[in-house]
Amino acid sequence: MLKFENCTIGHAKMLYRIPELELEKGEFAALIGANGSGKSTLMDWLIRGKFPNGKVLAGNQNWNDLKPVERAKVITLVDNHFLGFDYLKVNEYLELGRHTYTNFTGRLSESDKEVVRKYADLLHLTSLLDQSTSTLSDGERQRAGIAKALIQETPIILLDEPTAFLDYPTKKEVMSLLGKIAEESNRLVIIASHDIDFCIEYCSRMLIIEKDTQELKSFGKISHDELVKRAFGIR
Template structure:
């Protein structure tokens, strides 16, 4: 589905390389590396469609050639800064996830509304829907951001530290939800995370930006100690 060939990731300098990698629908993938290694840089490049070095393709189409609306229907990002939109009602923020599917009026169809309701219930947001986004706690914002990504129903979902502000039970619930969503909806879900034990437990594949080689490598199975050594050089 999503294929990388001879890619070099970085802006002013190359942070690491992806010689060859292909990710498929239905996979729940963890991207792991030290702080500053380039996890967010890769996600930003995917969202912006900018890969000057190497080739990235989706279903055989060059990623750089996709127009903005086409990318919006293929990929969505949940970052850990809540991407603005303060002072909207939570329900209004969630509805933004359907706007790439609406016509020129921007009105949601009955089906769109059902999708918003479905994921609001799944993420236990019913009590927050009429609340201002500016009043949410960090954990509530994280759940709202994840819900919006699921509402967008893109084939690829990127999440930057999706469990960072969550308590232990909610972390397990969110990781299970993302894994189930990937498998049942045949989506590719990629998370950048430092919760490595949760990633080992729930993810079907681990991508590691290896500290020494500066190469992104893929592992179907790996132990905690092996992962720490490769990603952090410890």
């Protein structure tokens, strides 16, 4: 689904290497690393199609060769800062997820609207559709951001710190929901997160930027202590 070969991540200096990594649909993967280790850089490069060295493949396609409109149908990012607008209703915000499928008029077809209704219902947002996005709670905003990503119907979904600013019950709700989305809709869901205990509990794959080796390593199951040692160098 998404394959990395001999990639180096970093701008002025190397942050870490990805010698080899292959991720499949249906996986819920957590990207773990210290502050400044390059988690957001990797997500940004995936969205922009910017890998100056090595190779990234989506199926048989070279990631850097995809045009922006083509990437927008393969991958979407849910930022940790809610990018709603005070003048938009929740329904209008969700409809932005169909932008890449509309013609030059930007009008949604009935099938597009049905997709919006489907995911609004799945994320328990139906009763909020006529509200302004500015009235939403943190948990509702996070669900709206996830719904918009699902409405875009990409096989890969990235989330940058999706549980930041949420209380404990809402963190568990969001993590459980993301795991179900990955499994039941057969999508690759990747989150960058510092909530490592939630990641250990809910994620099927742990992608750790190792502090000592400066390499991205993949694990199925891993203990809390081992993860902390590898990611943060704390023994």
